[in-house]
Amino acid sequence: MQTIEGxxxxxxxxxxxxxxxxxxxxxxxAASGPAAGMFTTNKVRAAPxxxxxxxxQAFGHLDGVIANSGCANAYTGPRGLEDARKMTGLMAGFLxxxxxxxxVASTGVIGRYMDMALIGxxxxxxxxxxxxxxxxxxxxxxxxMTTDTxxxxxxxxxKGIHVGGIVKGAGMIEPNVATMxxxxxxxxxxxxxxxxxxxxxAVKDSFNMLTVDGDMSTxxxxxxxxxGKVKCKVDDFYEALRxxxxxxxxxxxxxxxxxxxxxETVVIGAKTEQDARLAAKAVANSSLxxxxxxxxxxxxxxxxxxxxxxxxxxxxxxxxxGLEGMDGLEVSLVKRGRIVDGVLDKAKEIMKCDTIFVKxxxxxxxxxxxxxxxxxxxxxxxxxADYTT
Amino acid sequence: MQTIEGxxxxxxxxxxxxxxxxxxxxxxxAASGPAAGMFTTNKVRAAPxxxxxxxxQAFGHLDGVIANSGCANAYTGPRGLEDARKMTGLMAGFLxxxxxxxxVASTGVIGRYMDMALIGxxxxxxxxxxxxxxxxxxxxxxxxMTTDTxxxxxxxxxKGIHVGGIVKGAGMIEPNVATMxxxxxxxxxxxxxxxxxxxxxAVKDSFNMLTVDGDMSTxxxxxxxxxGKVKCKVDDFYEALRxxxxxxxxxxxxxxxxxxxxxETVVIGAKTEQDARLAAKAVANSSLxxxxxxxxxxxxxxxxxxxxxxxxxxxxxxxxxGLEGMDGLEVSLVKRGRIVDGVLDKAKEIMKCDTIFVKxxxxxxxxxxxxxxxxxxxxxxxxxADYTT
Numbered sequence: 001m002q003t004i005e006g007x008x009x010x011x012x013x014x015x016x017x018x019x020x021x022x023x024x025x026x027x028x029x030a031a032s033g034p035a036a037g038m039f040t041t042n043k044v045r046a047a048p049x050x051x052x053x054x055x056x057q058a059f060g061h062l063d064g065v066i067a068n069s070g071c072a073n074a075y076t077g078p079r080g081l082e083d084a085r086k087m088t089g090l091m092a093g094f095l096x097x098x099x100x101x102x103x104v105a106s107t108g109v110i111g112r113y114m115d116m117a118l119i120g121x122x123x124x125x126x127x128x129x130x131x132x133x134x135x136x137x138x139x140x141x142x143x144x145m146t147t148d149t150x151x152x153x154x155x156x157x158x159k160g161i162h163v164g165g166i167v168k169g170a171g172m173i174e175p176n177v178a179t180m181x182x183x184x185x186x187x188x189x190x191x192x193x194x195x196x197x198x199x200x201x202a203v204k205d206s207f208n209m210l211t212v213d214g215d216m217s218t219x220x221x222x223x224x225x226x227x228g229k230v231k232c233k234v235d236d237f238y239e240a241l242r243x244x245x246x247x248x249x250x251x252x253x254x255x256x257x258x259x260x261x262x263x264e265t266v267v268i269g270a271k272t273e274q275d276a277r278l279a280a281k282a283v284a285n286s287s288l289x290x291x292x293x294x295x296x297x298x299x300x301x302x303x304x305x306x307x308x309x310x311x312x313x314x315x316x317x318x319x320x321x322g323l324e325g326m327d328g329l330e331v332s333l334v335k336r337g338r339i340v341d342g343v344l345d346k347a348k349e350i351m352k353c354d355t356i357f358v359k360x361x362x363x364x365x366x367x368x369x370x371x372x373x374x375x376x377x378x379x380x381x382x383x384x385a386d387y388t389t
Numbered sequence: 390m391q392t393i394e395g396x397x398x399x400x401x402x403x404x405x406x407x408x409x410x411x412x413x414x415x416x417x418x419a420a421s422g423p424a425a426g427m428f429t430t431n432k433v434r435a436a437p438x439x440x441x442x443x444x445x446q447a448f449g450h451l452d453g454v455i456a457n458s459g460c461a462n463a464y465t466g467p468r469g470l471e472d473a474r475k476m477t478g479l480m481a482g483f484l485x486x487x488x489x490x491x492x493v494a495s496t497g498v499i500g501r502y503m504d505m506a507l508i509g510x511x512x513x514x515x516x517x518x519x520x521x522x523x524x525x526x527x528x529x530x531x532x533x534m535t536t537d538t539x540x541x542x543x544x545x546x547x548k549g550i551h552v553g554g555i556v557k558g559a560g561m562i563e564p565n566v567a568t569m570x571x572x573x574x575x576x577x578x579x580x581x582x583x584x585x586x587x588x589x590x591a592v593k594d595s596f597n598m599l600t601v602d603g604d605m606s607t608x609x610x611x612x613x614x615x616x617g618k619v620k621c622k623v624d625d626f627y628e629a630l631r632x633x634x635x636x637x638x639x640x641x642x643x644x645x646x647x648x649x650x651x652x653e654t655v656v657i658g659a660k661t662e663q664d665a666r667l668a669a670k671a672v673a674n675s676s677l678x679x680x681x682x683x684x685x686x687x688x689x690x691x692x693x694x695x696x697x698x699x700x701x702x703x704x705x706x707x708x709x710x711g712l713e714g715m716d717g718l719e720v721s722l723v724k725r726g727r728i729v730d731g732v733l734d735k736a737k738e739i740m741k742c743d744t745i746f747v748k749x750x751x752x753x754x755x756x757x758x759x760x761x762x763x764x765x766x767x768x769x770x771x772x773x774a775d776y777t778t
Contacts, residue, residue, distance in 0.1 A: 044697030044705050075693055075705065077726065110690020111728055218694050287676075291770055301499020304464055305607050308433030316433050316464065337466065339500055378767040381680055 001243055007137025007153030008164040011185040013227040016136040017129035018143025019122050023108065024070030024115065025143035026122035028130055030095060031185055033226045035062035036196035037103065038203050040220035046074030048104040049221060051084040058100045060192030062225045066091040067105040067181055068119060069144045069168070074110040074218040083114040090123050105181045105221045107146055107168060141166035144181055152251040158240035161188045161232045167248045179217030180207060182248065187229040188237040198238045199224045206245035209277065210253055210372040211285045253372040258379030262355050263293050268368040269320075269361040275312035276362075276369035282310030283358060284373030293356060294375035298323075298347035300333045303358060318363035325353035336363060390632055396526025396542030397553040400574040402616040405525040406518035407532025408511050412497065413459030413504065414532035415511035417519055419484060420574055422615045424451035425585035426492065427592050429609035435463030435499075438610060440473040441492040448490055449581030451614045455480040456494040456570055457508060458533045458557070463499040463607040472503040479509070483516050494570045494610045496535055496557060530555035533570055541640040547629035550577045550621045556637045558609075568606030569596060571637060576618040577626040587627045588613045595634035598666065599642055599761040600674045642761040647768030651744050652682050657757040658709075658750040664701035665751075665758035671699030672747060673762030682745060683764035687712075687736035689722045692747060707752035714742035725752060 008014050008029065018027040037056050039049045056062070066087050073080045088102040095102070106114075129139070141153050145168055155164035162185075169180030190198075203222055224241075254262045265283040270276035283289055286306040292299045300321060307314055317337035324330045331346045333339070350356060397403050397418065407416040426445050428438045445451075455476050462469045477491040484491070495503075518528070530542050534557055544553035551574075558569030579587070592611055613630075643651045654672040659665035672678055675695040681688045689710060696703055706726035713719045720735045722728070739745060 042694060042697040043703050044693055072690070075690055075723075075728070077706075077728075109688065110694055111723075112690075218690075218697060287769075294770065299498065301461070301464055301501075301607075304433055305431060305499055308431040308607060314432050334464075334500075339464070339466075376770055378770045380676075381683065381765060381767045381770065 001240065002157045004155045004157050006134040006155050006164065007141065007166050008183060008185045009132050009134055009137040010155030010164045011162040011187050011227065012229060013187065014164070014185045015130045015132045016140040017126045017131065018139040019126045019129070020143055021118065021122060024118055024122060025068060026119060026126050027067045027140035027143035028091065028126045029065040029140055029183055030063065030130055031225050031227055032063045033228045034060055034190070034192035034195055035223060035225040036192055036199050038199060038222045040217055042218050044075060044218045046072050046106060046219045047076055047080035047084040048073055048106045049219065050081060051088060052103040052105065052221065055088065055100045055103060061101055062103055063097040063101040064091050064095050065103045065105065065183060065223060066123070067144050069107050069146050071106060071108040071112050071114050072110045072219050073106040073114050076113055079113060083116055086116060087119060090120070094127050103223055107144060107179060107181055107219055110218060137164070137166060141168065144168040147257050148255055150255045152248060152255060154244055154247050156240050156244055159232065159236045161230050161237055161240055162186060163240040163244045165244050165248050167252060169252050180220050180252065182207070182222040184222065184224040184241070184244065186224070186226045186237065186241070188226055188232045189228040189230055190226055190234065190237060194234055195224050195226055198234065198241050201238065202242045202245040205242065206249040209280065209370060210249045211281060249372045253374045256374035258377040258382065259374035260377050261293055261375045263358060263373050265358040265360065265371045265373065267360045267362065269363045269365060270367040271313045271365040273367040273369060276367045278310045279307045279312040279314065279360060279362065280369045280371035282306040284371040287376055290373065290376035293351065294377050296348060296351040298344050298351050300347065304334070307360060312362070313364060314362055315364065320361040320363060322359040323347055323350045324357040324359060325350035326355055329353065390545050390547045390629065393544045393546050395523040395544050395553065396530065396555050397572060397574045398521050398523055398526040399544030399553045400551040400576050400616065401618060402576065403553070403574045404519045404521045405529040406515045406520065407528040408515045408518070409532055410507065410511060413507055413511060414457060415508060415515050416456045416529035416532035417480065417515045418454040418529055418572055419452065419519055420614050420616055421452045422617045423449055423579065423581035423584055424612060424614040425581055425588050427588060427611045429606055431607050433464060433607045435461050435495060435608045436465055436469035436473040437462055437493040437495045438608065439470060440477060441494065441610065444477065444489045444492060450490055451492055452486040452490040453480050453484050454492045454494065454572060454612060455512070456533050458496050458535050460495060460497040460501050460503050461499045461608050462495040462503050465502055468502060472505055475505060476508060479512050492612055496533060496568060496570055496608055499607055526553070526555060530557065533557040536646050537644055539644045541637060541644060543633055543636050545629050545633055548621065548625045550619050550626055550629055551575060552629040552633045554633050554637050556641060558641050569609050569641065571596070571611040573611065573613040573630070573633065575613070575615045575626065575630070577615055577621045578617040578619055579615055579623065579626060583623055584613050584615055587623065587630050590627065591631045591634040594631065595638040598669065598759060599638045600670060638761045642763045645763035647766040647771065648763035649766050650682050650764045652747060652762050654747040654749065654760045654762065656749045656751065658752045658754060659756040659758070660702045660754040662756040662758060665756045667699045668696045668701040668703065668749060668751065669758045669760035671695040673760040676765055679762065679765035682740065683766050685737060685740040687733050687740050689736065693723070696749060701751070702753060703751055704753065709750040709752060711748040712736055712739045713746040713748060714739035715744055718742065
């Protein structure tokens with residue numbers, strides 16, 4: 001697996017562009033081929049998701065994507081649906097294709113109508129910029145950022161296949177893909193059905209194991225399109241896709257709203273995979289663990305406590321817990337239920353690191369899982385206390 | 390229902406005392422009669438809970454309670470159990486009763502052993518102060534406070550029955566009774582079994598609908614003891630107990646760690662009570678709603694969104710949403726799925742109030758529930774980032 005430059009435009013045949021005006025932005029991506037998507041499981045699902053899901057159902061093929069920041073077009077009823085369709089119409093008209101071969105995605109405030117005049121103006125500007133160079137991928141990624149502080153893109157080459165992705169999302173991120181928009185591209189020659197299967201598995205171990213604040217959005221969308229130029233084995237493609245999705249999930253956790261530190265929770269020895277996932281997510285999601293990470297407080301009891309209420313099968317007598325920081329710093333805090341004495345100073349050193357691995361062995365079986373999280377800071381509160389205005 | 394002064398000491402026959410030294414404190418309560426308890430459902434349960442549960446099982450009768458702050462005595466293995474038993478032994482020796490007629494409760498850092506020498510000294514001081522006056526109730530309540538900023542006690546007289554309670558807890562508070570210690574007393578002449586039934590129902594609608602940070606503690610304990618001096622109807626007692634528990638839950642939410650504002654979420658029109666509870670708790674628990682309340686941001690889409698992922702049956706087309714503040718301020722934001730225009734300024738006014746009621750009608754049935762929550766502030770982060778040290 002080799003990381004390469006260029007984001008989605010590292011995949012031959014993918015063109016992109018983006019423009020912004022204040023909180024609003026429009027990103028355009030053009031690339032043709034079989035496609036698959038995954039969407040939020042929130043019962044309140046935004047209009048663009050309904051439209052995109054319908055379009056993918058119709059053809060399983062995309063020629064382009066239009067996405068915007070500034071307004072989520074969520075909870076906007078029939079007018080919202082109409083606006084989302086208008087957006088696919090704009091892009092389809094420009095590409096000279098069927099409207100049902102265009103996907104639409106939105107992010108921003110919920111419960112407000114789209115400013116379609118502004119969208120139209122931004123679209124007109126963006127379409128003239130559509131091109132295939134590394135800057136174009138970054139430009140598209142930036143156009144859909146909201147509270148994101150960093151551009152999040154990646155591309156890899158693996159056994160002749162290219163996979164590239166851009167992602168937007170920093171808060172309201174929780175299980176089952178939350179306020180994130182992710183656009184993935186590849187040249188692996190696979191059917192829409194195979195793409196969907198690979199996407200589902202990759203999302204399960206990456207975005208669905210990511211949590212910033214436990215809120216699940218109305219707008220989460222992950223789209224995968226293949227230009228189909230490279231013959232390959234499904235397994236090779238899946239390996240590359242999984243790598244890309246996990247790296248993007250890590251980037252999102254690192255850029256969690258107000259986050260100053262990143263921590264990954266690795267659970268092994270679980271009875272079932274579901275147990276491992278529950279335990280890993282409960283730790284990543286605990287406000288008390290998150291604030292302890294922020295404050296470099298080696299209050300490891302909060303970690304055990306979170307595992308205890310996670311719903312995972314666990315036995316306090318069998319659990320082992322350790323921390324790992326950077327530069328080989330490592331400490332064992334609990335060994336099969338017994339507290340290790342005299343290690344709190346070392347634990348404190350590790351808790352000061354920017355990147356922390358929480359390692360839990362439930363001692364009950366062979367299943368494992370990994371979650372991606374960040375600390376909870378004053379800055380998170382600042383960002384979210386005054387978002388609408 | 391009449392609120393009276395004196396906390397638990399408003400119930401004739403209840404004596405109390407408390408002393409503190411730094412983070413450690415010891416509270417003693419003496420009162421004899423049938424008793425019932427409820428405990429955390431966290432799989433990691435602290436030693437004092439095991440001991441108290443065992444004692445209640447043995448006799449269903451308490452003569453006294455010993456409680457401490459400073460150390461949770463959680464995740465402390467056989468030594469923790471021994472320490473918890475020693476504490477009941479101290480109190481039993483002083484009261485001249487069977488050790489199994491004494492309950493013990495602890496709160497503080499997890500994964501540390503008790504400082505039993507300090508507990509012994511504080512106990513010796515506290516026992517000389519045991520008395521039956523209003524100050525004694527407050528003194529006991531204060532002795533077990535951790536990050537609490539306010540004393541939380543209440544007493545009522547209802548149809549000749551007295552019910553009084555003190556509670557400790559401000560963070561790590563979530564469904565199913567979390568890091569809270571609550572000691573309830575009454576003179577209603579009821580059996581331990583009836584007390585337990587009433588307690589279960591009252592806790593369900595009060596402490597279990599309270600959330601500060603979504604973390605569930607290892608130490609949550611609610612104990613109810615009756616001196617049995619007043620003959621009464623169960624229903625009358627239950628009414629008083631429920632009132633006391635709900636008021637204590639409200640006090641805890643208001644005193645949530647770092648909380649600057651209180652909000653209550655009232656869900657009606659749910660298909661089932663479980664749905665109503667899920668929806669009400671998801672809103673109270675949403676970091677995005679909590680920060681919006683802190684920032685007086687009328688970002689009501691976050692409320693609808695939380696209902697959407699709560700797991701409750703809901704139809705975006707049927708939901709209605711309103712806000713209520715103080716002084717009769719009220720606004721309707723969504724009516725059966727339609728956004729009400731031109732009301733955001735009024736919503737912003739209401740969001741500035743110290744106490745906010747979020748009113749949700751799911752429009753699907755008759756079931757209802759109410760949750761108790763507070764905002765998420767910079768101060769919450771400050772408090773929890775550096776708790777151990």
